[in-house]
């Protein structure tokens with residue numbers, strides 16, 4: 200055993216709060232990476248005006264309206280369209296040629312946040328002529344994020360970055376072909392979500408639901424501890440068709456996972472893996 | 478000063494490379510403490526910091542990986558565009574949370590989480606820099622019983638960061654870069 204600081208009251212309270220959140224609402228943050236959870240809960244406590252986490256817990260248990268507010272702190276909604284353009288370029292150049300050989304495709308965007316990643320995929324798939332044969336599943340645990348993803352509306356001041364990213368990803372069209380801007384908001388083409396199923400799904404507590412040819416789960420696993428990362432990777436392993444693809448975030452990898460043996464590196468630098476034939 | 482440190486955290490921005498290489502290059506291969514550092518860099522740059530410094534250092538220098546256990550005698554740098562945090566079991570975590578004080582990685586985020594994990598066994602060091610990141614974190618380290626060193630602002634390439642740190646922690650030791658280097662050598666002897 201490594202020595203750790205004696206347990207502080209704050210740490211006890213945080214554990215109890217997470218337990219309460221799980222028992223009452225079935226959101227399970229108990230095995231997330233705690234340093235970040237603690238930081239965000241401290242922010243929540245300060246900004247929501249509670250003196251202690253115990254007080255916050257009491258309100259959370261007795262007042263369901265507190266749930267979305269606390270959930271908003273616990274689930275980090277930072278995203279971009281075509282985030283890490285080199286990842287999307289690798290998909291386009293190396294993965295798409297394989298996907299073309301399938302008559303129909305299922306693609307799962309796990310932890311889709313407000314939809315930035317999903318729209319990046321559906322634009323890329325339209326550009327590559329794969330859109331018609333593809334069914335996308337976009338899942339997250341934060342209901343507000345899922346609503347935002349379904350709406351497909353983004354602040355226009357984010358579009359410069361999105362446009363630049365799209366271009367760097369090897370985009371074959373202009374991003375402005377896909378949205379209409381008015382009153383500071385850009386609404387993306389409804390057609391881009393015609394073949395999308397939006398769904399509440401937790402990588403921590405839910406099971407596999409369909410067989411996929413491609414799964415993209417980026418910047419979600421870093422928020423989990425190692426056991427939870429393995430649980431999620433196990434879901435991906437079980438959900439992927441043979442020779443299906445898995446893409447992770449730039450700083451996530453299979454290296455320390457017990458499931459590493461089920462995959463081969465496909466584009467190593469971009470954390471794109473391929474499921475071995477079992 | 479407090480109990481002898483089990484780990485060192487360092488934060489710096491403008492002028493960091495020069496200051497850090499003067500400090501880290503004198504540490505011998507037998508240096509036993511882990512050093513965890515945040516340096517502000519342009520977000521889209523592939524980090525060459527660890528490589529650059531490794532070429533000049535006898536100790537092992539690497540870019541931190543998510544959920545990696547902290548090993549003694551190793552210097553870790555936060556990758557660009559991710560926060561770096563220390564977990565209670567003394568492993569490292571990355572996060573893509575919003576920038577803090579316009580910075581990702583944030584010195585405050587690293588320092589606050591390391592203060593939780595190491596308590597009085599932590600030494601925090603704030604070096605040259607042109608903003609106020611690190612001041613709040615250094616204060617958290619001191620509040621947790623750890624110790625604080627700040628580079629002498631007069632000798633710093635950019636004095637704002639050390640100045641803010643001294644204001645937040647008036648009892649921090651204020652030292653030149655060379656004095657910081659000798660002090661680290663001393664506490665990291667096996």
Ligand SMILES: C[S@@+](CC[C@H](N)C(=O)[O-])C[C@H]1O[C@@H](n2cnc3c(N)ncnc32)[C@H](O)[C@@H]1O
Nearest residue numbers: 274278279310312339340341401402403417418
């Ligand atoms: C930092 S965002 C990443 C968004 C996007 N994938 C990207 O890379 O830009 C993390 C997302 O993971 C979601 N999330 C957190 N825990 C989850 C879980 N257990 N199952 C599914 N999604 C989760 C959060 O709600 C959030 O939308």
